[in-house]
Amino acid sequence: MSAQVKQLWEEVRNLSLGNTGAVERLPSPPSPLQFLRDFVSQNKPCLISAATLHWPASTLWTSDDSHLLNALSSSSVSVHLTPTGAADSLTPHPSSPSRLCFATAHVESMPFPLALSTVYSSDRDEKFVCYAQQQNDCFRSEYSGISGDCESDIPWASEALGCLPDAVNLWIGNHQSETSFHKDHYENLYAVVSGEKHFLLLPPTDVHRMYIRNYPTAQYKYVKETSKFTLDLVEEPKIQVPWCSVNPYPSPDNMEKERAKFPLFFNGPKPFEVTVKAGEILYLPSMWFHHVRQSPDRLGRTIAINYWYDMQFDIKYAYFNFVRSIPLRLCDQANELSLDQMCDPEDDLSDSNCEDE
């Protein structure tokens, strides 16, 4: 294993993130200065309790569906339909099942009451899962009928970051919806209103452990008449999507095979784990890899709203790009050298041995 990169994973945990796999918890929202200094500046996550209890949504959206159905009775919203609930993830290639492709959901617009009932009804369906979501600022567009029920931004975050959110997205799903490992170029404040969201998190330093590779893209298409999905390769344009290859929850039968394929993930430090409950906000720092599962509320759905703020493309981003540009097999060779050894200081100064640096 590459010593330098392994050292990086260890050092960021020893210095800053901790080694327990736990995310730091705050009992209440921090001041802007504290948030910036202790978390954003350090690219470090935290879970904030008692963060959204003052939102009308925390009561209006949780006791039953009446308010939602009333306020959105004539709204159309986007739903993502997939056979198994794995949206935007790797799945066997339609024409070469021993290979994988990156499959996106069937996306369509439907009246909100139908979207909600489809979320419910697909909860026990083994071949069809509906997830009401669209990562395009949908809360402020499709869901404008309920936009007054939550804050339009997170004030202490806006003040800290010096800007308002670039996008606010609403997510309504059942227990089957799962989001595979990926990262976003945003500072993310992720609030759960009802139910629970379960995150696995890994810092950008761990990029090699995600085995990011290029995959051909395919799209699910749901055919109502047959109640079946097709998976169609995207040929125009024929693009490859770089995606994390690791599934952190392989079946017991597959565990040994997956560990052998992705040793840096399974044999390295365990991901950070955090469950975000109703009323809580997770600060999910920019460029952090995250995998998401959810547990529904007593009604059977999970409702969350996330605030994407523009990230600073600064020295941390430049450093990350450098790390990911170093292939591991070369880091192994680096293990045998050090900067000090690049040029023996005992050499005569006229010796030009070191000029090949």
Next chain:
Amino acid sequence: MSAQVKQLWEEVRNLSLGNTGAVERLPSPPSPLQFLRDFVSQNKPCLISAATLHWPASTLWTSDDSHLLNALSSSSVSVHLTPTGAADSLTPHPSSPSRLCFATAHVESMPFPLALSTVYSSDRDEKFVCYAQQQNDCFRSEYSGISGDCESDIPWASEALGCLPDAVNLWIGNHQSETSFHKDHYENLYAVVSGEKHFLLLPPTDVHRMYIRNYPTAQYKYVKETSKFTLDLVEEPKIQVPWCSVNPYPSPDNMEKERAKFPLFFNGPKPFEVTVKAGEILYLPSMWFHHVRQSPDRLGRTIAINYWYDMQFDIKYAYFNFVRSIPLRLCDQANELSLDQMCDPEDDLSDSNCEDE
């Protein structure tokens, strides 16, 4: 030249630091939030004008020496004596002149009036330079007689950083004193009270360009009776000091030879240059390489005071250690590979070719 590291130098400048070699200027002190967000968090320097004009020192220390001599009449202060003014820098090895050693100054304590006059009198001396300085919080100890003349901390910085300074150091020198390239594990607020300080700055990303190598240590010893310096190797303990090998101001005769020895420095992006004038404060971010020269005031001395705040050992520090651990010759090989090419996604999934990652 290594493509990955060169890309890092370019990217941090394109994204954050700029390509002009200029340091961002603020007309007055920033708010704590702005300072943290726009500079500290991004590890980016700035020059703040009108920062210390309210200090008594800005008038009491500048018109003449009467106040200083009065308030410090019975104080003893540390002085650093060297033959050429190059304190803590590389110089020919005492027993092997074609090699270099890391030479530290002769340090002694003397009454302040004598220290000040020695700074003056050594100004035109070609073989003896006196620099009143000690990087051990001397302002709050040796110079406690004048500690009321400046703020004991920089309030907007203390609030931003969430702590008070770890050390406050005073510097009184003449035009001959020069500090060679080095970095400090501190966030540094560097205030000039009288005269000017000229900084060359390079970000931590540029570590390879500094050709940090190990050198044996030696110490100057000034023999009053002969008015001569000896340079004595330090044998107990016999330690090697890692130090930047580059002199950014070679003599014209040496320029080509130095460029050939240190091509990454001389052929890469020019250092950031900033002159700090009386009343101004330079935010010198943690881990930035800096080289310092000075121009005296009309009386012949330069007086500065710097505030060292503890730095956060966070993800930026971990990233830096990773960068410096990658020897350049391996980065050259990396140029021929990319993460995507580490494993051909067209491979059969049962192919274990990629497991050597």
